[in-house]
Amino acid sequence: MDESKIKQLVEEMTFPNGKNRDMTIDEVAVIQPGLGRIMPEIGARTWKLYYAGKAENWPNAMYQWKETTKLFELGAYTRPKHEDGIEEYLRDDWAPVKKAIENENLDEFMKAMEQAVDSANAWHEKKEKGYIRWKVPSEAPPDLDLTPRK
Ligand code: HEM
16 A cells, blocks of 8 residues: 555544544644643743752752753644744753752852743743743742752
8 A cells, every 4th residue: 555545544544532532643733732831831840940949959950940841842843933942942041050950059040040031031022922921939839848858
């Protein structure tokens, strides 16, 4: 069977999502999350990252940093029009946060976080979303005990 015939067959097939919904492969592709869905998760993790670092809980800060990085990468993949901007941000503003965590340097961390948040909002403006100004919430996230563990 040639490739175009296989493609046609796959396009006509449906796949159960385990919740009584059968979807075509195109429908599965279309519902992959964009930045409108991923960014609030990025905000929630960045909140945790900030307070983990502030408490000098470096293993937790590194965990939050890595999980947030994966969310950025997912957004760059599902929305190619934002790929270049996200890559630039990860290189220039997000990598210094990792460096500070590796150095276990609180002062360096707080400065890198301030720069990362300022730059995030500058990107929102560049993306014509200047009405989105993210800020670190004034309290630590209530669902995690961020006290460093011995
Ligand atoms: C730590 C860094 C960042 C944080 C914490 C953050 C946070 C957020 C949050 C919370 C929203 C959703 C606001 C809402 O639903 O009310 C949002 C939206 C958005 N952000 Fe970010 N952001 C960050 C970095 C970036 C970067 C680097 C870019 C682009 C290069 C970007 C592009 C966008 C866009 C395009 C939207 C609107 C999405 C849509 O509604 O389609 N953000 N951001």
